Amino acid sequence: MQRGLTGHYEITEVGGETIRAFIPIPLPPNPPLEMNAQRQQLLEHATLALGRLDSVTLLLPDPDLFLYAYVRREAVLSSQIEGTQSSLAQLLLFELEEAPGAPMDDVVEVSNYVAALDHGLKRLREGFPLSNRLIREMHAVLLSRGRGSEKSPGEFRRTQNWIGGTRPGNAHFVPPPPGYVQDCMTELERFLHGENNPYPTLIKAALAHVQFETIHPFLDGNGRLGRLLIAFILHHDGLLSQPLLYLSLYFKQHRSEYYRLLDIVRTEGDWEAWLDFFLEGVEHTAQNAVETAKRLLTLFQQDESSIQKHQRTSSTTLRVFRVLCERPIVTLKEVSERTGLSFPAVSRAMENLINLHVVNEITGQRRNRIFAYHRYLSILSEGTEAL
Known part of the structure; x- marks a missing residue:
């Protein structure tokens, strides 16, 4: 009108x-x-x-x-x-x-x-x-x-x-x-x-x-x-x-x-x-x-299942993985603080997640490394390409 x-x-x-x-x-x-x-x-x-x-x-x-x-x-x-x-x-x-x-x-x-x-x-x-x-x-x-x-x-x-x-x-x-x-x-x-x-x-x-x-x-x-x-x-x-x-x-x-x-x-x-x-x-x-919510839920379930299937010591790796579900970019120090796990335990669990292609390390450095849950980030980033 x-x-x-x-x-x-x-x-x-x-x-x-x-x-x-x-x-x-x-x-x-x-x-x-x-x-x-x-x-x-x-x-x-x-x-x-x-x-x-x-x-x-x-x-x-x-x-x-x-x-x-x-x-x-x-x-x-x-x-x-x-x-x-x-x-x-x-x-x-x-x-x-x-x-x-x-x-x-x-x-x-x-x-x-x-x-x-x-x-x-x-x-x-x-x-x-x-x-x-x-x-x-x-x-x-x-x-x-x-x-x-x-x-x-x-x-x-x-x-x-x-x-x-x-x-x-x-x-x-x-x-x-x-x-x-x-x-x-x-x-x-x-x-x-x-x-x-x-x-x-x-x-x-x-x-x-x-x-x-x-x-x-x-x-x-x-x-x-x-x-x-x-x-x-x-x-x-x-x-x-x-x-x-x-x-x-x-x-x-x-x-x-x-x-x-x-x-x-x-x-x-x-x-x-x-x-x-x-x-x-x-x-x-x-x-x-x-x-998006359903895709994220499916992703989390699939990756959790993969961790349980391939990791004999899956409980520690799962604890680290669940931090990545909350914060898709993390440092080992942050994960250690959030889980209460030791730094070496977190480091081993993160290597497991890298081997399972769940996360990747994004700095290329030997120290102060940063890890990303890349498929989670990819889903969230759809449509956010710069104008």
Whole structure:
């Protein structure tokens, strides 16, 4: 439905130039969304796919294991959309020992994303509400070090920003002037808490993501936080027991369409076109996540069976292997600390795993060696190739 502009333009001056900054109307859309039979079916399919995703984690021996890996995969993908080139392996190496040989700025940025997500999850589990305060806290962690750390971490912006172009005067889109940001975010927070919201959680997440991106409340990090907001809404509202639905790969694969639809919402009021795209993405992404979880479970079972079949002293090797299921890149020291096994015992078990082609050593060194569960990494890294 074409409702026309979903906001109004404020004529203002920045740097000696006259610009038109866009101030969105508070949610929900007016007139209400058209929920025809086809769109209702998309919503049902997406909701069912989320249910399957929520239940498949119960098949895993430790759901947090999948969350650990999947969050890091998402961090790489979401940061890639912003132009970073870090790989999943580089992130894991960085977390292991502050990244020898990895491009530091990029890896720090991705590591910050993981820390921001972890912080938000911890706060939600403590009973803290999904709110502007939590969003600001996560932003402070996201920009705590490296690129962007000078751009007011944890604070709504006090200066004008823009999207595309070299300055506000030639920008593709200019968000609200700084004086409007707090009021716009307050209205969004009310919507997140259910005020005047007649729609189910999935639709709420779809609408809130666009509104957040339109407000662009921070000087940096808006895209990454806007994508995280989707997962946090679904988790906070109980649609997912773990925040395992991340749309960055879908947005990355359909980047031009994603930005086109955000523009169409603002200029034409066609929320339905965006919603159809979003719901298709949720179904597709949830199905892929389920498939990934099943593939990882199958891999773990096959390799465990192989270890039991070929190793007479399989109990020690299995203990080391299970650490690799939790952390696919490790050092002997870390495994020794995690298992309580002696360094020589861990070293022998790791040689067994190398002989079984379960792991490989990735430094080529005789000392301070690092080992990777390569097939696990390969599954997780699908789609994370740099743009």
